Amino acid sequence: MKAFLILEDKTVFEGQSIGATKEVISEIVFNTSMTGYLEVLTDPSYAGQAVVMTYPLIGNYGICREDMESKRAWPDGYIVRELSRLPSNFRSEDSIENFLKEQDISGIAGIDTRALTKILREKGTMNGCITTNQSYNIDEIVEKLKRYKAGKVVEKVTCNQKSVLKAKGKKVALLDLGAKNNIAQSLNDRGCEVTIYPALTKAAEIIKANPDGIMLSNGPGDPKDCESIIQEIKELYNSNIPIFAICLGHQLMALATGGDTHKMKYGHRGGNHPVKDLSTGRVYISSQNHGYVVDVDKMPEGIANISFVNVNDKTIEGLEYLNKNIFTVQFHPEACPGPQDSSFLFDKFIKMMEVKKDA
Numbered sequence: 001m002k003a004f005l006i007l008e009d010k011t012v013f014e015g016q017s018i019g020a021t022k023e024v025i026s027e028i029v030f031n032t033s034m035t036g037y038l039e040v041l042t043d044p045s046y047a048g049q050a051v052v053m054t055y056p057l058i059g060n061y062g063i064c065r066e067d068m069e070s071k072r073a074w075p076d077g078y079i080v081r082e083l084s085r086l087p088s089n090f091r092s093e094d095s096i097e098n099f100l101k102e103q104d105i106s107g108i109a110g111i112d113t114r115a116l117t118k119i120l121r122e123k124g125t126m127n128g129c130i131t132t133n134q135s136y137n138i139d140e141i142v143e144k145l146k147r148y149k150a151g152k153v154v155e156k157v158t159c160n161q162k163s164v165l166k167a168k169g170k171k172v173a174l175l176d177l178g179a180k181n182n183i184a185q186s187l188n189d190r191g192c193e194v195t196i197y198p199a200l201t202k203a204a205e206i207i208k209a210n211p212d213g214i215m216l217s218n219g220p221g222d223p224k225d226c227e228s229i230i231q232e233i234k235e236l237y238n239s240n241i242p243i244f245a246i247c248l249g250h251q252l253m254a255l256a257t258g259g260d261t262h263k264m265k266y267g268h269r270g271g272n273h274p275v276k277d278l279s280t281g282r283v284y285i286s287s288q289n290h291g292y293v294v295d296v297d298k299m300p301e302g303i304a305n306i307s308f309v310n311v312n313d314k315t316i317e318g319l320e321y322l323n324k325n326i327f328t329v330q331f332h333p334e335a336c337p338g339p340q341d342s343s344f345l346f347d348k349f350i351k352m353m354e355v356k357k358d359a
């Protein structure tokens, strides 16, 4: 069946429908990962977005469900050059085509994703519509696209009740803002007992549980839409419990301490983003997925030092809070997909909790 991708700037791509056939409107973002399509599809940070995969062949090693980063797929839409029809992998349980149908994700294949990505890179992220309706009215759709905003998405992706990954080591409270599984797993693999809390949990409840450390996760949407969560994070900041935050968590901690964020032209999404550790000069290749960034010039004096910067565009990639056991990063040390170069940050967090306990 034919499908169309219509962009806010009136560009139309014609391809074939894949997955579900319902019409979707969403923000169109591109991801440059060469593998890891299942981890991308199941990363809750993509809620409210449709993802273009720039790698030209997607689905060739099938669906290996143990690689899922959450219980389901989240993007509104999925856009590829070519979808593999013959997955080949001993771990594969299904094809990506079936998976998209099962997860009710509308997609389009057979379009020039390189041309599409160049448009998004030059004009910036914009909204788009995936439809199988051949008699669409472009002006009506473009009007809808101009008005569309995903809104509050963290509430849609967070868990609805507390759960615990048992272990004998340090006790970590993980605030699930749309957490990828490998954050809790990375801590649990290092012996931490991880209690996962829904995003709207009050800071007082977490502090009362007396954890050794608090982890703020990744998550979808505009960080400034998380007003009530930011208020709770202010209390966590003042609690003196060690905190490590990733991506949305990093942005929310900056907002909670008087900093600001803004939307980037087209964001960073992929498995090959170089970040420089300013304390050593060493560069790590990181996994990333974000459209917003902490403003470099708006961090108030005396709150935090910049610990990492992006080598490509010099944006903030990490903050080390002054006189606090708190550090945060914009990139993904939990990888999945992408390189694990920065997984040592989980060890740094554990060390921080140990030192704090001895003090």
Ligand SMILES: NC(=O)CC[C@H](N)C(=O)O
Pocket: 045, 217, 218, 219, 220, 221, 222, 223, 246, 247, 248, 249, 289, 290, 291, 292, 293
């Ligand atoms: N992966 C994330 O946590 C993304 C954070 C935020 N939603 C952004 O796009 O910038």
